Amino acid sequence: MTGGGIRRTETAVGEPPTWAQELLEHLRPTGRDVRRLVDWLAATAQAAVSLQDAAGTLVAGTRLPLDEAPVADITSGRIASAAWEGEGRHLRLVKVAHPSRICVLAVSRDVPFDRNTSDVVTHTAQVIELLLAAHESTAAGHRLRRATADLRLAILQLLMVEDTVAARRVAAGLWPGLLDADTACVYVVESDPGRRDRLVEECLDTTGEEALVVRCPAMDGHVIVVSPREATAGELRSLVERHPDTFLGGSARQSLARTATAYGQAVSALAVAHFRTDKTAVYAERTHPERLVDPAALRGWTARVLRPLDALPHHTRAELLATTRLGLEFTAVNTAKVLGVSRNTVRARMERVEVMLGTDFDDLTARAVVHLALHTQVNLLDGQAGADPGTASPCLADLLAGPAVRTWAQDLLDRLNRDTRNLRRTLRTWIAAGGNAERAAQALGVHAQTVREHVRGAEPVLERQLLAAGADLYEVVLAHLAVGDLEQPVLTGASQASPPA
Numbered sequence: 001m002t003g004g005g006i007r008r009t010e011t012a013v014g015e016p017p018t019w020a021q022e023l024l025e026h027l028r029p030t031g032r033d034v035r036r037l038v039d040w041l042a043a044t045a046q047a048a049v050s051l052q053d054a055a056g057t058l059v060a061g062t063r064l065p066l067d068e069a070p071v072a073d074i075t076s077g078r079i080a081s082a083a084w085e086g087e088g089r090h091l092r093l094v095k096v097a098h099p100s101r102i103c104v105l106a107v108s109r110d111v112p113f114d115r116n117t118s119d120v121v122t123h124t125a126q127v128i129e130l131l132l133a134a135h136e137s138t139a140a141g142h143r144l145r146r147a148t149a150d151l152r153l154a155i156l157q158l159l160m161v162e163d164t165v166a167a168r169r170v171a172a173g174l175w176p177g178l179l180d181a182d183t184a185c186v187y188v189v190e191s192d193p194g195r196r197d198r199l200v201e202e203c204l205d206t207t208g209e210e211a212l213v214v215r216c217p218a219m220d221g222h223v224i225v226v227s228p229r230e231a232t233a234g235e236l237r238s239l240v241e242r243h244p245d246t247f248l249g250g251s252a253r254q255s256l257a258r259t260a261t262a263y264g265q266a267v268s269a270l271a272v273a274h275f276r277t278d279k280t281a282v283y284a285e286r287t288h289p290e291r292l293v294d295p296a297a298l299r300g301w302t303a304r305v306l307r308p309l310d311a312l313p314h315h316t317r318a319e320l321l322a323t324t325r326l327g328l329e330f331t332a333v334n335t336a337k338v339l340g341v342s343r344n345t346v347r348a349r350m351e352r353v354e355v356m357l358g359t360d361f362d363d364l365t366a367r368a369v370v371h372l373a374l375h376t377q378v379n380l381l382d383g384q385a386g387a388d389p390g391t392a393s394p395c396l397a398d399l400l401a402g403p404a405v406r407t408w409a410q411d412l413l414d415r416l417n418r419d420t421r422n423l424r425r426t427l428r429t430w431i432a433a434g435g436n437a438e439r440a441a442q443a444l445g446v447h448a449q450t451v452r453e454h455v456r457g458a459e460p461v462l463e464r465q466l467l468a469a470g471a472d473l474y475e476v477v478l479a480h481l482a483v484g485d486l487e488q489p490v491l492t493g494a495s496q497a498s499p500p501a
Contacts, residue, residue, distance in 0.1 A: 181228030193220035218334035300393035358492030368477035409482035
């Protein structure tokens, strides 16, 4: 040990001293920690060391009593260093330039600073500058990526509530032309939540940033991709092929205003992808009940059902309809996350729709009927006027009484008759009980678990998801209404809004 207090070992001629080698270790990717470096300096120089900013905030080390005047001179840039000794203490102050502010490195020893100790302090200050700059650059990169991700989510949320004008305006600044097309497909890529950040980067790279790539705010393992390009489907399939336990669901092509509908289709396809060998699936357009009804009659009925909302300002009406459409497909919590609002806001909007339509969303038949109207509104009324307000429109019973609809409904529900457990009776009772297994069990005189098992057993028979609220369940409810197995729901708002016969 020298008189200055630095521990030294013998080194070959021309080699740097050991402390320099140790100092360089702190620049390696695994060693870039300012606090650890300051602790190393304290041990190496046998001193008390602090690193503080101009405001006196301790960044690393041990707080030392410092004279404010020289500290202020250094942080203001008037001097680069200062030395002081007295009262048995030897102090060095060194300026440490920071990208956004100046810090002061203070080293206090009981013995004087020799040349080697001074070199250690000077070089350590330089390394601290490099580490702070690297940290600032890394932090700035993280902030930029976070801001960009937040912007992508904001664009998606605008699309979800059909505000395509605002969505295009926001996207134009960073991604010119991204939403210029009138139609797009929505894809949902699923992986382990722990590797989702990496999956987002791969989706961005794979699509060449020519798609809207968003971390799903509702499901931790999901990445949502909105793209007008035909090539995106193939690009995402290639990505899924490269990774195990990664799945892809895609929607049918929809207008940008129907992004919420497309998202629901992609989630539905994703459930199917888990059973496919290639781990991908695209939403299949099967025979839906609304396709078996006269389009003009369906438009007239839909216009009458939703007419109580027509008096609202356009933006408010679109917001309520979009929220309700998602709220009928997903839970209030997940709907809130997708839209970027609170779940109380989702519930308040849906309750407002309930009141205006004069119905009760606790009733599965009411949910199914309103879902049908909302689905028709985006698929048949886009760009078309509904029925003339002065013209009588059919009631729901009339719509479902057509031979094509009744045949479809009977064929669908007859599949359940082949099971000896009487799945059809259980399912009908469960729907009438609002999807509540306990109430259905009381009505049937069985255990609630039996009801759940029967409903779960009906899913592969009907090829539809029932325990998760959504389009599949509502189709099965409409089938029960069409064959007369359930009572028609009440929509007093629509009745009051209808014109006199």
